[in-house]
Amino acid sequence: MKASSTPIFMGAFALASISLLGCSSDTNPPASGSGGTAGAAVTASGGENATGGSLTGPSTGGVTGQGGVAKTGGQTESQGGSTPQGGSDTGGESSTGGVSTGGVSTGGVSTGGVSTGGVGTGGMSTGGVGTGGKTTGPTGGKTATGGATKAEGGTATGGATGAGGTTSTGGVTPLGGGKGSSDGKTPIKVWMAGDSTMSGSGCDGGGWGTQFATVFNSNVTVVNSSVAGRSIQTWLLEPYVSTTADASGECKLTGTTYNPRWTAMLDPSTGMKPGDYLFVEFGINDGDAGCEKSRHVGTALFQTYLTMMAKAASDRGAQAIFLTSTSAIACNGSTAQANRGFGPETKATGAADNVPVIDVTTLSAALYTSAGLCPNSNDYTSTTSKVGIFFCNDHTHFSPAGALQIAQMVAKALKDQGIGLAAYLK
Numbered sequence: 158m159k160a161s162s163t164p165i166f167m168g169a170f171a172l173a174s175i176s177l178l179g180c181s182s183d184t185n186p187p188a189s190g191s192g193g194t195a196g197a198a199v200t201a202s203g204g205e206n207a208t209g210g211s212l213t214g215p216s217t218g219g220v221t222g223q224g225g226v227a228k229t230g231g232q233t234e235s236q237g238g239s240t241p242q243g244g245s246d247t248g249g250e251s252s253t254g255g256v257s258t259g260g261v262s263t264g265g266v267s268t269g270g271v272s273t274g275g276v277g278t279g280g281m282s283t284g285g286v287g288t289g290g291k292t293t294g295p296t297g298g299k300t301a302t303g304g305a306t307k308a309e310g311g312t313a314t315g316g317a318t319g320a321g322g323t324t325s326t327g328g329v330t331p332l333g334g335g336k337g338s339s340d341g342k343t344p345i346k347v348w349m350a351g352d353s354t355m356s357g358s359g360c361d362g363g364g365w366g367t368q369f370a371t372v373f374n375s376n377v378t379v380v381n382s383s384v385a386g387r388s389i390q391t392w393l394l395e396p397y398v399s400t401t402a403d404a405s406g407e408c409k410l411t412g413t414t415y416n417p418r419w420t421a422m423l424d425p426s427t428g429m430k431p432g433d434y435l436f437v438e439f440g441i442n443d444g445d446a447g448c449e450k451s452r453h454v455g456t457a458l459f460q461t462y463l464t465m466m467a468k469a470a471s472d473r474g475a476q477a478i479f480l481t482s483t484s485a486i487a488c489n490g491s492t493a494q495a496n497r498g499f500g501p502e503t504k505a506t507g508a509a510d511n512v513p514v515i516d517v518t519t520l521s522a523a524l525y526t527s528a529g530l531c532p533n534s535n536d537y538t539s540t541t542s543k544v545g546i547f548f549c550n551d552h553t554h555f556s557p558a559g560a561l562q563i564a565q566m567v568a569k570a571l572k573d574q575g576i577g578l579a580a581y582l583k
Contacts, residue, residue, distance in 0.1 A: 337476030338432030339577025346378045347578070348422050348429060348475075350392060350466070351438035353385030353554060354483045363555040365483070365563035366436075372568035373581045382418045388452040389439040389462045393419050398451040407455055408448035423469060431474025434578050437466055438480035438517065440499030441553070456502050463506045478576065479507045481518040483563060485552040486544065488531035495522040515570045517563075524566050 338345045347369070349355060355366040370379040384392060390408065391398050397412035415423075422428045422435070429435060443454040454462075467477035481504070482497040497518045507514035525531060530544050537552070539545030547559035555563060571579040 335476065335577060336431065336471060336474055337434045337577050339580045341374065341580035342376060343432055344376050344378070345581070346380055346430070346433045347373075347436060348433060349379065349381045349383050349436045349438075350419075350422075351383035351436070351480075352387050352392075352441055352482075353383075354441065355381070355436075355438050356383035356385050357381060363549050363557050363560040365555060365560040365567065368557065368561040368564040369567070371561065372564055372583060374583055377581045380422075382422070383438070384418070386442060386450075386452070387439075388443040388445070388454045389437075389459060390443075390454045391451055392416065392439065393462060393466075395451075398448075400448050400451050402448045402453070405455070406453070407458055408451050408453055423473075425473075429470055429473040429475040433470075433473075433475040435466065435470040435475055435477045436480060437463060437477060438482060440482040440497055440503065444498045456499070459499060460502050460506045463503065464510055467506075467510050467512045476577070477510075477512045478578075479503050479512055479514045480567070481514070481516050483553075483555075484518050484522040484525070486525055486530055486533050486548060487552065488525075488533045491526070491531045493522040493525035493531050495519045513574060513576050515567060515574065517567065517570075520566055520570060521563060524562060528562070 349366045349369070351364075351366065354364055356364040357367040364381075364383060364385075366379070366381040366383055369381070370377065373379070387395070393415055394410060394413075395416050397410050397414065399409045399411050401409050403409045439459070442450075442452045443459055445452040447453055463479060467479070470477040481500040484493065484495050484497055487494045487496050495518045500516065500518050504514050504516070506512070525547075528543065528547065530547060533552075534542055534544050535552075536542045536545050537548050537550050547556060547562070548554065549556045549559070568579075568582055570576075572582060
């Protein structure tokens with residue numbers, strides 16, 4: 158009664174028609190690697206708000222109110238180096254904190270404005286994301302690098318608070334840095350990109366994404382665009398991924414136009430909007446050894462695509478969330494084993510891009526254990542055994558009942574990890 162169901166191309170997106178493939182084949186879970194991590198990307202608007210560092214580069218970051226020429230370190234209380242917050246005479250007009258060091262040379266352009274205090278350390282490079290901003294904002298702002306001498310200047314201008322580089326109003330918002338709505342009331346969409354374990358085209362339509370809307374209140378609309386049998390590359394670029402490998406072992410591309418399911422998310426009118434969320438879960442099909450099914454993706458390319466998708470969401474004011482793959486049911490006695498590949502790469506990319514990662518591989522194995530699915534009887538077609546009720550015909554795909562439990566598990570992770578979307582849970 159149950160049936161089984163590259164590079165980044167940033168040019169203009171043309172629509173392409175596709176034909177959907179069947180359920181993913183993953184009887185041999187891919188081995189994990191520890192490929193390199195992609196660098197954190199920054200948005201066009203980061204580090205440019207009046208409260209965060211430099212509005213127009215050198216002329217604003219150092220000479221005007223934001224870098225520190227006025228006696229109080231800036232022009233007005235709301236801008237980069239404000240009256241009490243931008244710094245004292247040292248950070249503002251004196252020969253050390255004003256033009257020579259605090260303004261243009263160090264405090265404005267070289268260190269305080271653009272390179273270190275404004276965008277470099279205080280705003281974009283380290284201040285907004287790492288040292289000057291989130292981690293040690295007072296260091297990036299209250300010292301000479303921030304052009305201010307008081308603690309208030311370090312907090313507001315260096316970037317430790319919302320005005321200095323951590324939030325969307327100041328400095329540079331880190332990639333994935335809390336852009337999704339968290340008030341529980343603003344209508345938003347949750348966009349989903351993944352394979353058959355997430356999609357509605359798996360066995361019995363039992364991908365967990367089909368049950369995800371049930372965990373949220375009425376202000377959330379779930380757009381599940383996951384498709385069975387896809388790797389991250391075929392999901393993005395089908396039908397232009399060939400069955401022939403290039404010299405590096407990656408599947409050759411015959412075209413560079415994104416698939417309509419991705420361009421739909423990028424559409425400025427109907428796609429991702431500020432406050433939305435993008436869930437990305439791949440890794441099961443990506444581990445194919447060769448390109449016979451066009452699905453093989455190497456670890457480095459896998460991470461490149463994750464970063465590209467997270468940046469695209471961030472550029473539109475949406476929040477990306479990465480997920481590792483659901484485990485297949487494999488038992489060691491009474492304990493289920495976490496057994497999917499690309500988990501380390503997903504986590505490493507999330508850490509590099511400041512994108513939340515939900516370790517579904519580990520969580521799902523723990524769920525199987527707590528649900529008493531081990532030892533595994535392998536009677537997937539049974540309507541009475543625990544394994545048969547949870548899974549659909551095989552060790553990977555879920556029945557609707559199992560999919561619901563996975564969706565509820567992910568919802569709990571949102572709350573446990575303090576992700577803003579948790580405000581929308583029922």
